[in-house]
Amino acid sequence: MSNGxxxxxxxxxxxxxxxAHDPAVRAQLDDCARRLEQPLRVALAGSLKAxxxxxxxxxxxxxxxxxxxTECTRVxxxxxxxxxxxxxAWHGDRHFNVPVQRIDGGLTFDMGAxxxxxxxxxxxxxxxxxxxxxxxxxxxxxxxxxxxxxxxTLRFLTPDNAASAADAVVYLLRNLSAADTQFLGQxxxxxxxxxxxxxxxxxxxxxxxxxAGRIDAMLSxxxxxxxxxxxxxxxGLCQAVVPVAGLLAFAARTLREVEFSAFVQLAQVPMEDxxxxxxxxxxxxxxxxxxxxxxALRAELVRRFGLFGIRxxxxxxxxxxxxxxxxxxxxxxxxxxxxxxxxxxVQFGQRxxxxxxxxxxxxxxxxxxxxxxxAASDILAQASRLLxxxxxxxxxxLLGRLRTTDLLLPEDAAAELHRLIGGFGVAxxxxxxxxxxxxxxxxxxxxxxxxxxxxxxxxxPLLDRFTSRACETAARSAEGILESVHAR
Ligand SMILES: Nc1nc2c(ncn2[C@@H]2O[C@H](COP(=O)(O)OP(=O)(O)OP(=O)(O)O)[C@@H](O)[C@H]2O)c(=O)[nH]1
Ligand SMILES: [Mg+2]
Numbered sequence: 001m002s003n004g005x006x007x008x009x010x011x012x013x014x015x016x017x018x019x020a021h022d023p024a025v026r027a028q029l030d031d032c033a034r035r036l037e038q039p040l041r042v043a044l045a046g047s048l049k050a051x052x053x054x055x056x057x058x059x060x061x062x063x064x065x066x067x068x069x070t071e072c073t074r075v076x077x078x079x080x081x082x083x084x085x086x087x088x089a090w091h092g093d094r095h096f097n098v099p100v101q102r103i104d105g106g107l108t109f110d111m112g113a114x115x116x117x118x119x120x121x122x123x124x125x126x127x128x129x130x131x132x133x134x135x136x137x138x139x140x141x142x143x144x145x146x147x148x149x150x151x152x153t154l155r156f157l158t159p160d161n162a163a164s165a166a167d168a169v170v171y172l173l174r175n176l177s178a179a180d181t182q183f184l185g186q187x188x189x190x191x192x193x194x195x196x197x198x199x200x201x202x203x204x205x206x207x208x209x210x211x212a213g214r215i216d217a218m219l220s221x222x223x224x225x226x227x228x229x230x231x232x233x234x235x236g237l238c239q240a241v242v243p244v245a246g247l248l249a250f251a252a253r254t255l256r257e258v259e260f261s262a263f264v265q266l267a268q269v270p271m272e273d274x275x276x277x278x279x280x281x282x283x284x285x286x287x288x289x290x291x292x293x294x295x296a297l298r299a300e301l302v303r304r305f306g307l308f309g310i311r312x313x314x315x316x317x318x319x320x321x322x323x324x325x326x327x328x329x330x331x332x333x334x335x336x337x338x339x340x341x342x343x344x345x346v347q348f349g350q351r352x353x354x355x356x357x358x359x360x361x362x363x364x365x366x367x368x369x370x371x372x373x374x375a376a377s378d379i380l381a382q383a384s385r386l387l388x389x390x391x392x393x394x395x396x397x398l399l400g401r402l403r404t405t406d407l408l409l410p411e412d413a414a415a416e417l418h419r420l421i422g423g424f425g426v427a428x429x430x431x432x433x434x435x436x437x438x439x440x441x442x443x444x445x446x447x448x449x450x451x452x453x454x455x456x457x458x459x460x461p462l463l464d465r466f467t468s469r470a471c472e473t474a475a476r477s478a479e480g481i482l483e484s485v486h487a488r
Pocket of ligand 2: 052053054066067073138139140141
């Protein structure tokens with residue numbers, strides 16, 4: 001456990017002793033303490049039908065989140081690793097076991113007579129590797145038409161007088177609407193407390209639909225993501241934005257041999273005939289459209305891969321994808337899922353402990369300031385000092401601000417700074433731009449030189465305040481590398 005986490009832990013314990021007589025605050029503090037032990041919590045949020053549940057399935061690589069429109073999609077649902085699959089509905093202190101059903105290949109949670117309004121949250125335990133380090137939380141889609149559901153998501157992510165239940169947010173958007181910007185603003189002001197978002201990345205979702213299913217759909221999606229990214233980053237709402245075709249990513253990760261064979265068959269069909277058949281989903285599955293794959297399987301291919309996915313898979317087979325593993329990998333690569341996973345890893349995973357510590361400290365501050373006691377003022381002061389002092393928090397805040405504010409530095413120096421403060425990963429060699437195998441003395445030499453360079457830059461008399469503080473932060477990051485090299 002890092003220094004910051006250990007200090008946060010002992011502050012929370014001190015507060016629990018101080019508030020032993022106050023059950024309400026005590027419960028919030030117990031939650032803070034648990035949070036430090038548990039996996040990082042990443043929430044998926046976004047407007048109605050943005051593809052959140054589908055993306056969750058793609059990230060986990062299993063069909064565990066319902067994507068139909070039943071009652072359960074209107075409830076905040078937590079997905080954690082567990083030895084056997086189980087789903088529990090919580091309402092206050094009461095809880096109910098919820099049966100899992102499969103209908104037409106899709107999964108659904110049968111809440112029986114319970115309505116979404118009667119359930120605070122669903123807790124899903126499922127054996128899944130991805131969930132060991134990360135708890136993923138699927139939130140109901142927000143929309144102006146359904147205020148109560150939107151409010152449920154907002155209350156969860158940005159509660160009054162309490163810290164957000166999520167440490168980091170992946171926000172899905174299909175197009176940039178005023179509602180999205182407003183919602184992101186609300187999330188941002190909470191996730192990183194007063195200091196701006198520490199962990200929000202954006203996804204241009206259902207990216208395959210952007211180019212009307214054309215083969216270059218992902219390219220247009222990239223352009224759109226870049227435009228969104230520009231706008232969102234200028235306003236400081238997201239740290240980065242990437243396009244992802246979640247449906248395709250999920251189908252690719254669970255590609256079956258019979259599907260691969262179908263693509264091989266379809267690759268034999270003359271290009272024009274296939275293009276014609278793929279004009280619409282209905283047409284492609286019609287029995288009177290003659291293709292070497294039977295109509296039921298064709299319908300299944302459309303459901304799982306979408307028209308764009310089918311076109312892409314057939315093209316990849318034509319270009320030489322010889323077996324199902326190769327094809328699956330190529331499809332995942334083009335779906336944008338790998339890029340998103342890397343982004344989540346760099347922005348959240350590698351800093352999981354810092355994000356959790358940050359959430360716990362903010363939660364501690366909120367819990368205590370709701371019910372101030374004299375004995376607590378010292379704890380509060382220490383919590384806010386820790387929030388200011390932990391260098392990782394300063395790096396995260398700066399990474400967030402760098403997206404919206406230009407440094408008065410030449411381009412290569414600005415890129416160097418971005419790397420040094422952990423924008424591309426937190427390993428020492430990554431920060432210093434060295435290759436993975438370099439020895440300690442080289443890391444140490446490069447770090448010493450970086451400390452010197454960035455101190456000198458920070459003291460340059462003509463810099464604006466933002467740039468000079470950013471250079472100071474970079475110098476401290478380099479010092480941190482030196483410390484870690486010598487501590488080993
Ligand atoms: N073509 C395409 N369709 C998608 C993609 N992702 C989701 N869909 C479809 O969009 C619909 C909604 O997907 P969900 O994953 O349930 O979306 P959601 O955001 O969880 O929806 P709510 O929870 O109801 O707000 C489903 O019919 C999905 O099959 C995608 O990447 N491409
Ligand atoms: Mg959903």
